[in-house]
Amino acid sequence: MTLNRRDQILKYIVEHFIKTAQPVGSQTLIEEYHLPYSSATIRNEMNALEQIGLLEKTHSSSGRVPSSEGYRFYCEYLRDKEVSEDLKYNLQKVLDEKTRSIEEVIKESCEILSHMTSLASVVLGPNAKEEHLASIQLIPLGPRSATVVFVTDRGYVENKTFVIPNEMSMEEVAKCMKMFSDRLIGTPVSELVIKMEALRPIVNDYVIGHDVVYKTLLETFLRFASDRLLLYGKKELLNQPEFLDDADKIRKMINLLDSPENLIDVEKNSERDYKEGNITIHIGNSNEEYPDVSIVTTKIRVGDEQEGTIALVGPTRMDYDKVMSALEYFAKELSKYYGNDKGGNNT
Amino acid sequence: MTLNRRDQILKYIVEHFIKTAQPVGSQTLIEEYHLPYSSATIRNEMNALEQIGLLEKTHSSSGRVPSSEGYRFYCEYLRDKEVSEDLKYNLQKVLDEKTRSIEEVIKESCEILSHMTSLASVVLGPNAKEEHLASIQLIPLGPRSATVVFVTDRGYVENKTFVIPNEMSMEEVAKCMKMFSDRLIGTPVSELVIKMEALRPIVNDYVIGHDVVYKTLLETFLRFASDRLLLYGKKELLNQPEFLDDADKIRKMINLLDSPENLIDVEKNSERDYKEGNITIHIGNSNEEYPDVSIVTTKIRVGDEQEGTIALVGPTRMDYDKVMSALEYFAKELSKYYGNDKGGNNT
DNA sequence: GTTAGCACTCCAAGAAAAAGAGTGCCAAAG
DNA sequence: CTTTGGCACTCTTTTTCTTGGAGTGCTAAC
Numbered sequence: 001m002t003l004n005r006r007d008q009i010l011k012y013i014v015e016h017f018i019k020t021a022q023p024v025g026s027q028t029l030i031e032e033y034h035l036p037y038s039s040a041t042i043r044n045e046m047n048a049l050e051q052i053g054l055l056e057k058t059h060s061s062s063g064r065v066p067s068s069e070g071y072r073f074y075c076e077y078l079r080d081k082e083v084s085e086d087l088k089y090n091l092q093k094v095l096d097e098k099t100r101s102i103e104e105v106i107k108e109s110c111e112i113l114s115h116m117t118s119l120a121s122v123v124l125g126p127n128a129k130e131e132h133l134a135s136i137q138l139i140p141l142g143p144r145s146a147t148v149v150f151v152t153d154r155g156y157v158e159n160k161t162f163v164i165p166n167e168m169s170m171e172e173v174a175k176c177m178k179m180f181s182d183r184l185i186g187t188p189v190s191e192l193v194i195k196m197e198a199l200r201p202i203v204n205d206y207v208i209g210h211d212v213v214y215k216t217l218l219e220t221f222l223r224f225a226s227d228r229l230l231l232y233g234k235k236e237l238l239n240q241p242e243f244l245d246d247a248d249k250i251r252k253m254i255n256l257l258d259s260p261e262n263l264i265d266v267e268k269n270s271e272r273d274y275k276e277g278n279i280t281i282h283i284g285n286s287n288e289e290y291p292d293v294s295i296v297t298t299k300i301r302v303g304d305e306q307e308g309t310i311a312l313v314g315p316t317r318m319d320y321d322k323v324m325s326a327l328e329y330f331a332k333e334l335s336k337y338y339g340n341d342k343g344g345n346n347t
Numbered sequence: 348m349t350l351n352r353r354d355q356i357l358k359y360i361v362e363h364f365i366k367t368a369q370p371v372g373s374q375t376l377i378e379e380y381h382l383p384y385s386s387a388t389i390r391n392e393m394n395a396l397e398q399i400g401l402l403e404k405t406h407s408s409s410g411r412v413p414s415s416e417g418y419r420f421y422c423e424y425l426r427d428k429e430v431s432e433d434l435k436y437n438l439q440k441v442l443d444e445k446t447r448s449i450e451e452v453i454k455e456s457c458e459i460l461s462h463m464t465s466l467a468s469v470v471l472g473p474n475a476k477e478e479h480l481a482s483i484q485l486i487p488l489g490p491r492s493a494t495v496v497f498v499t500d501r502g503y504v505e506n507k508t509f510v511i512p513n514e515m516s517m518e519e520v521a522k523c524m525k526m527f528s529d530r531l532i533g534t535p536v537s538e539l540v541i542k543m544e545a546l547r548p549i550v551n552d553y554v555i556g557h558d559v560v561y562k563t564l565l566e567t568f569l570r571f572a573s574d575r576l577l578l579y580g581k582k583e584l585l586n587q588p589e590f591l592d593d594a595d596k597i598r599k600m601i602n603l604l605d606s607p608e609n610l611i612d613v614e615k616n617s618e619r620d621y622k623e624g625n626i627t628i629h630i631g632n633s634n635e636e637y638p639d640v641s642i643v644t645t646k647i648r649v650g651d652e653q654e655g656t657i658a659l660v661g662p663t664r665m666d667y668d669k670v671m672s673a674l675e676y677f678a679k680e681l682s683k684y685y686g687n688d689k690g691g692n693n694t
Numbered sequence: 695g696t697t698a699g700c701a702c703t704c705c706a707a708g709a710a711a712a713a714g715a716g717t718g719c720c721a722a723a724g
Numbered sequence: 725c726t727t728t729g730g731c732a733c734t735c736t737t738t739t740t741c742t743t744g745g746a747g748t749g750c751t752a753a754c
Contacts, residue, residue: 038697043748061703061748096744101508135486139498147502151486155494161448161502234605238598247594251585254601258581372716385728390717408717408734 003078009035009045010054011078014066018319021241068283071294071320072274075281079321083329087116091330095337101155102302102338107230109309109330114233117323118240119314120257124264125228126308129190131156136181140170148177150220152189158223162216176213179203192221229260242292242315249292256290257313266290267297267311278331279324284316292316295347296323298331302338350425356382356392357401358425361413365666368588370410415630418641418667419621422628426668434463438677442684445625449649449685454577457657461580464670465587466661467604471611472575473655476537478503483528487517495524497567499536505570509563523560526550539568575689576607589639589662596639603637604660613637614644614658625678626671631663639663643670645678649685 002009012033013024026042029035035042046064049055054070057063064075094100094108110121131152140146147161164173180199187195196218203210234257237243243250256262266289267282274281282295296318297311310331312323350358359380373389376382376417401417404410412668413421414430416628441447441455457468478499485654487493494508527546532601534542543565550557584590587612589596603609613636614629629642644658657678659670677691 023747027747039747040697040699040749041695044696047749059704061746062705063747096748101510103508134488135484137482137484137486137496139484141481141483141498141500141502145502147498147504149484149496149498149504149506151488151494151496151506153488155488155492155506157494157496157504157506159496159498159502159504161450163448235598235602238601243594245594247590247592247597250594250597253588254585255582311663374716386716386721387728388726391727394718404717406735409736410716410717492722540735 005037006045006049007078009042010049010066010070011074013049013055013064013224014044014070014074014078017065018317021317022103023058023065025063028063029190031098051185066317068316070236071283071316073277075274075283075320075324079324081321081325083325084116084322087112087326088329091333095333102307105334106300106308106310107232107337109334110230110232113310113312113326113330114236117312117314117319117326118236119312119318119323120231120233120237122257122263122311122313123230123232124260124309124311125156125230126154129188129225131189133185133187133189133192136177136184138174138177143170146170146173147214148220150224152224156224156228158220160216160220162212165212169214173213176203176210180213180217189221189224192224193218196221227264229263231257237314240315242317245309252290253293256293262290263295263311263313267293267309275326277328281320281324294318294320296320296327298327300331301335317335352384353392353396354425356389357396357413357417358421360396360411361417361421361425362392364412365664368664370405370412372410375410376385400573413664415632415663418630419628419664422621422623422671426671428668428672430672431463431669432461432667434673435676437463438680442680449654450470452681452685453647453655453657454579456681457577457579459644460657460673460677461583464659464661464666464673465580465583466665466670467578467580467584469604469610469658469660470577470579471607471656471658472503473501476535476572478536480534480536480539483524483531485521485524490517493517493520494562495563497571499571503571503575505567507563507567509559510630512559515559520560523550523557523656527560527564536568536571539571540565543568574607574611576610576649578604584661587662589664599637600640603640609637610642610658610660613640613642614656623671624675626669626675628671641665641667643667643674645674647678648682 012029016024016028016032026039026046029042030037030039038324046055049070050057050064053067055064055071056067058065082323091109092114094098094105094112097105106123112124113119114121131154134286135149136153137149138146139149141161144164144166145161145165146157146158148158149159151157180203183199184192184195196214199215203214237253238250243253256266270280270282272285274283278298282297284291284293292315293313294316294322295311295313297309300308300310310327312318312327356376359376362373363379372388372467373393377384377386391686393402396417397404397411400414401413401420403417403432405412428532437459438456441452441459444452453470457470460466461468473594478501480497481500482496482498484496486496488508491511492508493515494506496504498504511517527550530546531539531542543561547561550561556636581601584600585597590600603613617627617629619632621630625645627644629644631638631640639662640660641663642658642660644656647655647657657674659665659674
């Protein structure tokens with residue numbers, strides 16, 4: 001499909017700006033892309049594009065820079081949708097390692113994605129709410145201390161070491177734990193805390209000094225509910241030119257990346273986001289808290305339950321084409337390998 | 348103990364510089380501290396202090412700044428060694444919560460320390476090498492996947508989820524795991540990998556397709572060996588004036604904090620470090636990779652084995668007095684609570 | 695519709711000047 | 725022999741001004 005002149009010019013501007021991080025002028029455009037028009041013509045088109053709100057100027061006589069809308073338009077209509085062979089090759093290499101668990105595959109893939117896009121990648125773990133408690137194990141460490149290990153049916157593990165009060169024997173702790181275990185296994189993680197509440201009076205009759213056990217379990221269950229967040233490629237991201245000389249921007253970005261809440265906030269504010277297939281693109285916007293940050297996300301599914309979100313985070317000036325294609329490719333390949341058979345692989 | 352004039356001046360300079368991050372001039376010194384001498388006299392003393400190597404100039408006509416040696420001297424002879432009541436109160440509040448595990452106490456204490464010193468605090472977990480494997484548990488998740496959970500005798504947990512190859516049944520995996528378990532429990536973590544090597548031929552005879560199990564275990568054991576590092580207060584640190592406008596310094600600091608290796612490297616280079624009680628102070632030095640970073644560390648002991656290191660990391664211009672006192676106080680209190688009874692608390 | 699031409703705007707970089715903070719040192723006073 | 729007032733000097737920081745250049749918008753002609 002060939003583009004009309006105006007769109008073609010917009011495309012060039014977006015791509016050139018993505019590459020150089022410099023506002024693009026009419027002259028540059030002609031030289032770089034050998035356009036068969038005079039600079040005046042280009043300027044007219046640029047002006048028109050600015051009127052529609054797809055381009056912006058940094059000051060009255062500067063070159064043009066894409067607006068959020070401009071990027072959005074680019075994503076929707078102009079991008080090439082090509083996945084680089086390099087990326088395919090690198091991802092495939094990771095995916096082909098059969099005995100790797102999905103977590104490891106995701107980790108390594110994210111490192112590759114980060115590296116190839118110079119963005120940070122964030123893995124937002126599956127919300128444990130949908131998982132069920134599969135096992136509670138008490139492991140005595142010494143006469144007065146023990147560790148409890150909790151495993152969900154999707155292999156997520158939490159643990160907690162605690163001190164056994166003098167008035168309780170290890171046997172009693174074990175008995176108490178068994179009691180909880182019998183009543184809690186199979187419970188969805190989201191209901192654990194409520195169910196504990198109900199168990200409180202019952203366990204009261206069983207064991208004296210049970211409250212340590214009770215409290216230990218409760219605290220750990222609360223941890224289940226918190227988001228599991230992994231972050232890769234921070235270094236790559238901070239070497240982008242927008243951060244080269246701007247300490248404030250760096251601090252702000254670190255803030256964003258270090259506290260999941262913020263990221264989730266940005267992501268939630270999504271009425272204006274552009275969706276394409278499984279990919280959602282949030283393009284930073286001047287009336288937001290992080291105006292110059294864009295986030296491209298995709299849901300990762302393994303088996304038939306939702307398994308988590310992968311996001312690539314960076315400046316609004318990011319290579320949307322590359323990022324979207326890469327993420328789409330990755331999500332597709334991943335589901336091909338870890339598809340609808342609940343975690344089994346398809347050898 | 349009252350100081351001689353020269354030392355008193357050095358003390359004021361160090362403290363003023365720590366407070367303001369600006370080179371200190373003779374005039375300022377007189378005004379701020381009401382010294383009963385003329386500026387010329389002060390200048391003579393400053394000159395002398397520079398000759399001895401305790402002060403430096405940022406350029407030929409600038410005020411003075413403490414040198415590494417100057418800081419060191421300050422730490423050893425000049426500091427006040429007072430612990431603020433505020434800090435005592437806040438730490439005590441955390442320490443008094445009886446059922447908290449030591450990890451949580453350390454976490455919260457570090458947050459307090461970071462907050463009150465505006466430095467980053469780093470917890471370098473106990474080196475697992477000294478721990479012994481206490482438990483291996485296989486938890487089946489589905490027909491073709493399972494999680495193994497490993498616990499050391501000090502309550503450190505590692506886990507790994509893996510996919511069971513088609514040619515193996517869950518029973519076989521369990522059997523295989525049991526075999527490993529029987530032979531590995533009690534082994535020091537440092538020897539696990541070697542011992543695995545020895546087991547390889549034996550297990551070969553037992554089960555077909557054991558290599559997945561073997562590989563899973565081996566990979567997890569390798570993870571045991573890696574350092575366990577926690578980091579708090581990055582935000583506080585990056586708001587220090589040295590980072591206000593210097594993107595490069597921020598990047599460098601983040602690099603340092605994000606990769607444990609670097610931190611350990613800095614810490615190891617310790618011939619010149621100053622030790623006082625349980626505290627070790629590494630003061631950044633111009634011929635090092637991180638010339639303007641200082642690290643104050645203390646070993647934390649629980650029971651009779653070494654349990655880890657806590658470090659406060661920040662610019663060489665840090666409040667050594669406050670930091671050392673705080674850390675010393677914390678370490679002392681902690682060992683009071685979690686003293687020599689192997690993890691029991693003293694209620 | 696396209697383009698050459700030109701006036702205009704704004705930024706970036708550099709030079710020059712001015713202001714300020716601080717030093718070192720000398721000679722005189724204590 | 726230590727302290728101090730005085731002064732020349734150094735170096736940084738801030739401000740102002742200038743200049744060059746990149747880029748635009750507009751108009752009139754093609």
